[in-house]
Amino acid sequence: MSKRSLEKSNKHFKKALKKLPLGVTSNFRYWGDDETIYIKRASGCRLWDLDDNEYIDYRLAYGPYILGYADERVDQAAREGMDIGGVFALATELEYEVAQKISSMVPSAELVRYSNSGTEAVMAALRVARAYSKRDEYIMIEGGYHGVSDSVLWDVDIDDWDPQSGPPEKISSSHGVPDKIGDMVTLVPLNDANKLEDVLKKKHGDIGALLIEPILGNCCSISATQEYMQAVRSLCDQYDVVLIIDEVKTGFRVAKGGVQELFGIEADLCTFAKSIANGYPISAICGKEELMRSIKYGGVLHGGTFTAHSVAISAANKTLEILQNTDALETVNQYGIDLREGISNILTKNDVPHCFTGHPSMSGLFLSESAPTNARDFKSSNYPFYEKLAEELLEDGVLCEFDPREPWFICESHAKNALEPTLNAFESALERAMKGD
Ligand SMILES: Cc1ncc(COP(=O)(O)O)c(C=O)c1O
Structure with a gap:
């Protein structure tokens, strides 16, 4: 039971539950019937809930705030984006400007397309990879997270796994995901190049893509070694597999050129969201020109009503300018x-x-x-001790995720x-x- 007053949040929870499953808009925002909090406002690295409890926030909405909440420089740019007018089912000049900035920071991002969320960016990247490789199956890394589309809601069941009983079982992270989709996914443990090569040898001809977060941003920030990432790059080349590096959490955070700069390797395709616009909803699918040109009439379909909304693209333009030049x-x-x-x-x-x-910017x-x-x-x-510690920290106004698999995110305001x-x-x-x- 919390020592903080949560009277207003508790009251709102009861009301919200009548309209919203679990009273929230993401399962991860539900902390329990008596513990779920609702936010009144945020600024810099701090949040205030409905009961005016103040928190120094290390969840930072799971990563997008690289500068801090309500950053005036970015918010001003977003307001200017509002004046442009929204979305038009037509393009604007800013899309090119932001793409230029991304390419100059991330060398593998030769061409760029925008979506609204990390989930959509990964969906598009997988589609491009399949179209290009003409193979449907793909490899993911155990403990990786790539959003909420059916294709990527697969992981090994570590919680119920008995290490004496062989490798952990592949399961879907959600009800409602067709088992048939899981048949296209092979999961391999991070940092085991031999295992990866075994799979590629056995399934060569079926596997078209490898999807990886080299820093597992949803599994305690466990990191690939440099040696492993080099092996991944060369195995993908050897077996003609498209290497997709998911930089939704690491991009424009761990380095200007993301995790690719840290490891000194280039992806064939890479995805960005979160820090790209300091909290405004925009993502990017980027990659080598040869692959990205698959997006065309009579080729890969990519689009969406809200892509490159003038508010979000203006915010991205300003955020990237700040990250690049300061x-x-x-x-x-x-x-x-x-x-x-x-x-x-x-x-x-x-x-x-x-x-x-x-990485220190997103430590596990x-x-x-x-x-x-x-x-x-x-x-x-x-x-279990970590969870206890996180609960106690919350009482003292420091907010980190109760689940230790979520890293501590840092923003400039901290x-x-x-x-x-x-x-x-x-x-x-x-x-x-x-x-x-
Ligand atoms: C590595 C990675 N990819 C994709 C996603 C999905 O992004 P979104 O929540 O914006 O759909 C996330 C979200 O946390 C992520 O961490």
């Missing part, structure tokens, strides 16, 4: 490093084994001595005034979590 990403990275150091000192002082995974905090190398290793983490209050809260929350209060 040291915002260095600020984000440095804050992430400082936060890791502060948290690590507190955990060490209290003899809590831990390590960090991923893993409560175990050694860093996981794939989603199966998640089993070895003390995640660097202004969030470190000390976060670490103070961490210290007292840890003390209570350890006592089991």
